[in-house]
Amino acid sequence: MLTRGYFIGEIVDALSDIAGQVSTRGRLGLTDLNKHAEDFFKTILNHLFSLSLVNLNSERSNEPGLDLGDKTNKVAFQITATRTSAKVNDMLETLSDEQIAAYSKIRVLMIAGKQSSYTLDAGQCARASFSAEDIWDIHDLGKRCMDLTVDVLQLIYNHVHSELARIKIELEIPDTDGKYPTTLADFIEAIPKPQMSDLIKFNKLLEEEGVEEDLATTQNAFAAFSVALAKLPRITREFLVMLIERREIDRKHGNSRIEINADKLARISRYPDNAGELRVLDAYGFVWLDEPDEAGESAHWRVILPGLSPEQRLLFLQYMEANGIPLSRPLVALDFSAF
Structure with missing residues (x-):
């Protein structure tokens, strides 16, 4: 006291x-x-x-x-x-x-x-x-x-x-x-500058997983993704990392989607402006609220990574986990040099 x-x-x-x-x-x-x-x-x-x-x-x-x-x-x-x-x-x-x-x-x-x-x-x-x-x-x-x-x-x-x-x-x-x-x-947060690799490693992973995509397409996708991330305040990018880290298996589609229970989120995050961060993420196309099908069920926040296709999005997370890359490196620091 x-x-x-x-x-x-x-x-x-x-x-x-x-x-x-x-x-x-x-x-x-x-x-x-x-x-x-x-x-x-x-x-x-x-x-x-x-x-x-x-x-x-x-x-x-x-x-x-x-x-x-x-x-x-x-x-x-x-x-x-x-x-x-x-x-x-x-x-x-x-x-x-x-x-x-x-x-x-x-x-x-x-x-x-x-x-x-x-x-x-x-x-x-x-x-x-x-x-x-x-x-x-x-x-x-x-x-x-x-x-x-x-x-x-x-x-x-x-x-x-x-x-x-x-x-x-x-x-x-x-x-x-x-x-x-x-x-x-x-007092104004600087606009971050993404650090990009040639994306050859990630493009090879796509090929190994059966996703036929030329290197230029992969590079353009990650360029668009990094530009979208750079528009978010740093604290909002950190909030996005938390949403992904605390994600759960999609109720209907297994691991093919990234989502988090809205009621669960309200309980695990004591951050004073959850609603404000979600509004920013929603406005910039990073999340949307999936309302429940039945009364009494929870809504879920669906996470999207604008610029990346659904296949790229899931393999992006898989690549980081397999290589021990923390989510904060690309999503907060905008460092894609390991890809």
Whole structure:
């Protein structure tokens, strides 16, 4: 079981990483924080202090002085990457009478860390009931975590864990050519490139088994099969391997077909998206659902290997078993070099 200490450590480490990244940006003169960063801290503050903050910049292009507000609890925040006294005084000066009336407690959250002391405009502080104690940073949020129950800590941990990568990407600094360290390509699975042999060995097996087929026909069939496989995501190809490995003897046609009981599949696979994988395989012609003939019987998923004829399909499996070739080599890695 995950403990309070684990959650606190993970939360504090993540927030410290963000603070360090914001600080680096600040030293380069990049002090802007986008709406996503504001929303990230909005959720954390809501969990930490049982608030109902909303992003005020969603209601208008820019709420002067303030970024987050909870009118019910009369609390508001400015979220900033700038840590200076001038920044705080500028925020206080831009506050409207309407804002001061709506929010009895106004705070500044300085993501990059706060200074050891602040020189604040006494008149503006009195007007907004503001003091240096209302200037917070990441360390103040970390201290608050120490007082929370494990249930609340887990909510914050889940939020931080799910959003941290995106926040860090949003805060990346481009190089001199305007390129960022992380791009969408880093999160997109590469299209696999099949490794093909001349298929002479497999064509010879076909001949030995009485299947009259010239080499070009075999080569074209496997080329089409590999192209079809390459269109599937890797995890879907792994799911296909599982279906074949857990296949059973066809009820009506012996070993001439590849199928698996649909009810059995639902019980042996704890993968969270069986239905999604089957939809993808169905859409790309790798499986189809054979409905039962009689009420009370199970449906069966029939496996097809598009591009291969029924004879090629069965001898393909026989060839791999006879030569000790794991299904994952051709079906997942798209390595047909042993054929």
